[in-house]
Amino acid sequence: MTLARALPDDATEWWFFLGTLVLYALGRWFFAWQRARREGDSHPVRTAFAEDDDPGATHPALVGGFRSYRQFFGFVVSAVTVVLVAALTEGRLRVALLWIIVPLLVIALSYLDFRQDQKARSRA
Template sequence: MTLARSLPDDPTEWWIFLGTFVLYVLARWFFAWQQARREGDSHPVRAALAEEDDPDALRVATVGGFRSYRQFFGFVVGTFAVVLVAIYTEGRLRVVLLWVIIPMLTIALSYLDFWQARKARNSAA
């Protein structure tokens, strides 16, 4: 039980958590910007930033704190992958795999959230 902690003790770990959150937000904005460009919006950056203010995109969660089963299973599979890497690898291999897998999973979950919000907006229109 010595590995179970509620909050990080090291400032580096706080920076890692903050970096993961920033990566998620930047990826979400990138997907919204790319969609606005594809749709021919004259100001895609403004459209990407305004997407988060859309009240139709904010829906009541259906599965726990998630909007869909896809988001829930994406979170579970991502967590499972990180735990497997952390358990079955050591040293530099663990560090390299975690530095590759965690950003990929974060970007994938960001895209899944973007896709769900876009689907909700399209069905409401």
């Protein structure tokens, strides 16, 4: 177990984790704002920030902590993509590809979650 990863030792690594979470939240807020604006809401920003999960619209997790197989497979494919890029490349190419691919995957996952919540609300 000498190769097992521990929590980040450097503050820069914590900023990467925090940046990923912030990017995910910004993606969700952007998609909510865009939907509210498309629907003609008078205050789309307020609607996007006030949007929270409706406990009555959710259903038990199907796979682990995911609500649908689409979310689960999106997460798995994203993780496999990042691992493949990290394993098959090195140096500046690895850094460049990860700086491009990871944000795109995070935004794609936030969009999948947004669509899942939107479907759950429309069913309720």
